[in-house]
Amino acid sequence: MAVIKVQKLTKNFKDLVAVDRVSLEIEEGECFGLLGPNGAGKTTLVHMITAVSLPTDGDIWVLGKDLRKYPRRIKAMFGVVPQIDNLDAELTVLQNLTTFARYFDIAKDEARRRSMAALNLFRLEGKSGSRIKELSGGMKRRLLLARGLINNPRVLILDEPTIGLDPQSKYLVWQKLRELKGQGVTQLLCTQNMDEAAVLCDRVAIMHRGRVLALDSPKGLVERYVGPKLLEIEVGADQRDSINQELQSRGLDFEDAAGTIQVFHCDADRLAQELEGLSWNLWPRLATLEDVFFRLTGRALVE
Amino acid sequence: MRLPSWRFIRMWQRNRDVFLRLWRSIAPGFIFEPIILLLALGLGFGHFMGVIDGQDYIYFIVPGVIASYVMTSATFECTYGAFFRMEYRRTYDSILATPLNIEDVVAGEIFWGATRSLVTATIILVVAALFQLLPSPWVLLVPVVAVLEGVMFASIGMVFVSLAPSIYSFNYYFTLFIAPITFFSGAFFPLDSFPEAVQVVSSIVPLTPAVELIRALVQGEFHPGLLLSLAYIVLLAGLFFFISMVAMRRRVID
Ligand SMILES: Nc1ncnc2c1ncn2[C@@H]1O[C@H](COP(=O)(O)OP(=O)(O)OP(=O)(O)O)[C@@H](O)[C@H]1O
Numbered sequence: 001m002a003v004i005k006v007q008k009l010t011k012n013f014k015d016l017v018a019v020d021r022v023s024l025e026i027e028e029g030e031c032f033g034l035l036g037p038n039g040a041g042k043t044t045l046v047h048m049i050t051a052v053s054l055p056t057d058g059d060i061w062v063l064g065k066d067l068r069k070y071p072r073r074i075k076a077m078f079g080v081v082p083q084i085d086n087l088d089a090e091l092t093v094l095q096n097l098t099t100f101a102r103y104f105d106i107a108k109d110e111a112r113r114r115s116m117a118a119l120n121l122f123r124l125e126g127k128s129g130s131r132i133k134e135l136s137g138g139m140k141r142r143l144l145l146a147r148g149l150i151n152n153p154r155v156l157i158l159d160e161p162t163i164g165l166d167p168q169s170k171y172l173v174w175q176k177l178r179e180l181k182g183q184g185v186t187q188l189l190c191t192q193n194m195d196e197a198a199v200l201c202d203r204v205a206i207m208h209r210g211r212v213l214a215l216d217s218p219k220g221l222v223e224r225y226v227g228p229k230l231l232e233i234e235v236g237a238d239q240r241d242s243i244n245q246e247l248q249s250r251g252l253d254f255e256d257a258a259g260t261i262q263v264f265h266c267d268a269d270r271l272a273q274e275l276e277g278l279s280w281n282l283w284p285r286l287a288t289l290e291d292v293f294f295r296l297t298g299r300a301l302v303e
Numbered sequence: 304m305r306l307p308s309w310r311f312i313r314m315w316q317r318n319r320d321v322f323l324r325l326w327r328s329i330a331p332g333f334i335f336e337p338i339i340l341l342l343a344l345g346l347g348f349g350h351f352m353g354v355i356d357g358q359d360y361i362y363f364i365v366p367g368v369i370a371s372y373v374m375t376s377a378t379f380e381c382t383y384g385a386f387f388r389m390e391y392r393r394t395y396d397s398i399l400a401t402p403l404n405i406e407d408v409v410a411g412e413i414f415w416g417a418t419r420s421l422v423t424a425t426i427i428l429v430v431a432a433l434f435q436l437l438p439s440p441w442v443l444l445v446p447v448v449a450v451l452e453g454v455m456f457a458s459i460g461m462v463f464v465s466l467a468p469s470i471y472s473f474n475y476y477f478t479l480f481i482a483p484i485t486f487f488s489g490a491f492f493p494l495d496s497f498p499e500a501v502q503v504v505s506s507i508v509p510l511t512p513a514v515e516l517i518r519a520l521v522q523g524e525f526h527p528g529l530l531l532s533l534a535y536i537v538l539l540a541g542l543f544f545f546i547s548m549v550a551m552r553r554r555v556i557d
């Protein structure tokens with residue numbers, strides 16, 4: 001049974017359709033990624049799944065239970081790390097965790113024990129008595145992560161958890177998320193970081209303008225939309241037409257993007273050899289999720 | 304309509320912890336101000352007022368000061384305080400992702416507001432007792448009225464929070480609602496000598512029944528009309544409590 005199942009989920013803000021009839025199933029124990037440009041609707045989708053915001057239309061089921069009917073029981077299983085810092089600025093760092101534990105009915109001693117462990121894990125033990133405004137941006141992020149784990153959640157919902165973290169902290173978080181996955185914790189991860197999605201996620205959905213455009217494993221997406229390897233050709237102004245012509249005559253799938261032409265779904269190494277004589281500046285390289293992202297959502301900024 | 308559960312206590316505890324951490328910085332508003340007002344009005348101004356309703360002015364205003372500060376304690380907490388947590392700190396969003404629903408959060412805010420009312424009433428009562436301004440043992444029931452009054456004004460405040468476009472809206476709430484209410488309630492001076500119209504308004508404003516009940520308990524003098532006052536407070540408190548549940552759900556979860 002799917003841990004989270006959303007069906008034709010829609011959210012309107014006045015005239016704007018922020019999430020447009022999205023259907024997804026997230027399986028037990030998987031890490032499910034949501035990728036998409038700014039304003040794609042990722043956070044809005046997550047808000048609906050965590051009952052912070054009510055859907056305009058559609059259904060959400062968690063372990064077969066309707067979120068509308070059993071919100072408390074379902075939310076008790078969730079650990080949520082929001083995109084926007086909503087730490088309790090009127091409480092200390094430690095109180096933020098113990099107070100949160102209390103929302104989950106965790107007894108006082110246990111709450112304290114878990115809070116200290118979480119602070120240690122995210123290297124905030126020296127800050128337990130500090131006020132929130134005394135933390136740096138990255139420390140706040142780490143505290144949000146610690147808070148999201150306080151109830152030993154069965155399902156983790158993370159909205160850009162590593163944004164603003166230094167490489168050490170990011171690595172630490174990735175490790176922890178992998179470890180949690182090993183323990184069977186299901187994860188829903190919104191991210192702008194393609195490496196993060198590629199490294200952590202079993203499956204990735206690419207969202208754009210409120211809709212899911214593609215859904216597969218990172219490898220599957222790369223193979224389907226760009227091929228495992230691609231060829232990049234640097235174009236000078238006077239070469240553009242001739243290169244375009246040559247590639248067209250070979251019936252290749254290519255895209256002309258800001259000074260570089262990318263050829264997809266080709267045997268990049270062989271093609272590089274074949275084109276060697278033309279004195280173009282070109283190189284084959286491994287395709288990434290980012291290439292898929294650009295192909296599906298375009299290179300222009302949205303709005 | 305959805306109802307709050309016992310989990311509202313978690314929100315109440317959260318507010319209590321913040322209060323215990325910060326009470327020194329908010330003490331001027333809820334400890335010194337009412338005491339200063341009580342003494343300044345009662346002892347200073349009282350000389351010019353002479354005897355009212357057969358008693359020194361200071362005896363007259365003790366219940367008025369209690370009722371009006373009970374109102375402002377709950378109101379501050381459930382207007383500026385609640386709006387700030389909801390819109391600026393995003394505290395509600397963080398709590399809504401836990402087993403608490405919006406109704407629990409709102410009920411926690413309201414009962415915390417009423418708790419602030421209780422604290423304020425108790426402090427003023429203790430000071431009044433030290434100055435031997437409390438002639439009747441019935442005064443021991445004043446905290447009960449303070450809690451009821453607190454729930455009523457906290458709930459009215461929360462309904463306004465659900466409608467307020469910005470935090471500045473509460474300036475209107477205080478100047479156009481709370482200040483006139485204080486005037487019309489007869490908390491600080493009797494309204495007998497004012498025109499008929501004033502007394503009609505007075506009988507409607509929600510602070511009036513609280514002033515009457517607290518005054519009766521402080522002085523130990525009762526009449527049947529007080530039952531009506533009590534009923535009015537309970538009715539308004541209940542009504543606005545339930546309206547605030549629906550209105551806040553619409554505002555926060557949309
Ligand atoms: N409370 C709101 N009221 C009105 N419009 C909103 C609200 N929240 C989000 N939107 C709009 O909904 C759309 C989706 O926003 P959302 O925050 O879900 O995007 P996102 O995919 O999380 O983007 P980002 O990567 O920037 O976090 C945007 O066009 C945004 O302007």
Ligand SMILES: [Mg+2]
Pocket residue numbers: 042043044083159
């Ligand atoms: Mg977002």
